Amino acid sequence: MAAPRKQRMAIVGFIVAGSAIAIGLVLFALNEGINFFYTPTEVAQGAVPDGQNFRIGGMVKTGSLRTGELEGTLVEFLATDCAQDIPVSFTGVLPDLFREGQGVVADGYIDSNGIFQASQILAKHDENYMSAESVAAMEASGASCDP
Amino acid sequence: MWQWLYKLSSPKWFYTISGQLMPWLVALTTFLLGIGLIWGLAFTPPDYQMGENYRIAYIHVPAASIAMGCYYMMAIMAAAFLIWRIKMADMVAKACAPVGMTFTALALFTGSVWGIPTWGTWWIWDARLTSTLIMMFLFIGVMALRSAYDSETAGGKACAVLSLVGVVNVPIIKYSVEWWNTLHQGASSLSLSNTAANPPEIWVPAIFVGFGLFGFYLIAIILRTRNEILIRERKADWVGEVLGAALAINKGKA
Amino acid sequence: MGSFDSFSDFLSMGGYAAYVWSAYAFFVLVLVFNILQPVLSRKKYLKQQLRREQVQQERVQAQQNRKEMTNGSAT
Structure with a gap:
């Protein structure tokens, strides 16, 4: 050459x-x-300074969701990564995909009571596309906590 | 293989071969895109959570991966032009920039539109979205840089360097969802079973659209490259003949 | 039709019509642009070459005419 x-x-x-x-x-x-968000475990370990605005990401813990009667009213739930839970409070309109057992990213801060006051809620979709039939088949085989 | 590549690096060969290949490529692309789009839009079952909105993924995913492939191709052509001074490589690299730019724009637009109802926002600055936006700016930057030069060779070299500097961004796009926490989901692992996540009834049409769109991508690159050959090689005898024939047809119309 | 009950069901995309159809409209736009732009610039280039050729022919013709005229006056 x-x-x-x-x-x-x-x-x-x-x-x-x-x-x-x-x-x-x-x-x-x-x-x-x-990193777009902190996990509840990272927050529990003190990765975020007090009073600072940040995002947490996790799953809406099944059975923890409490919503107001009307759309746009107070919503409370636990964000979890299966190891740690963080209580989240939010007032506003939720995205379509927000539901229990699904990924969520919330923007806000932790108040003096240890509750995450969210100013914005985003739903995090997983990489699984399924039809209703395959979901039924999957559920028959048992679900797992895997955010 | 090498011999074939070597022959393709001659503008005349490229022009003749691509001209012969074109009708087949157009037919195959129309066939694959037609089947894939109709199948994906009307025949696959809705997603259990996103409903019909997930049908956007049939164009979003192939558009994004072809845009990334297009950047790799532009960088490889840039290297070939810098190292071996192959003029053909620079012409293909020049064709890559606008095509890649439009495919990246398509991926960003379809992703945004999908994100409004799904995520609750059309844009966020997570690693995947940001690095994809950077790729679009790189494509635009390469186009702008080339237009800033009067000399074909000098512009080609400058663009080649910029293309090579930006190529690191492509693996960052690909692995951003694994290296960092992002709002964007990771790559789906396709399943062969109909009773698991991502069953074939959902991804097979995506394969059709994917190959169809890849065929379209090749057509778009070839069309631009052929134009470039006619312009840059206009002094060559064979281009004179091609132009003469094309002009005769045009005259007949006028 | 496939996974939809009727054509209007298909058009309404389960309430996601605005999202799905605008995404596909942009897709079509990208396809059309990537074909039309090179085809039009090829046409433009050919027209340019045609004009260049005509100008050249006219110049040759004019030169010939002048030559004939000077030849004519000489005899």
């Missing part, structure tokens, strides 16, 4: 490897910040 060609190949390799390392280091340094 001709020498200049080899040299150009090295330059291309250097560009790709160099930018990969640079961006890799940035991402490594930002690692925590890139």
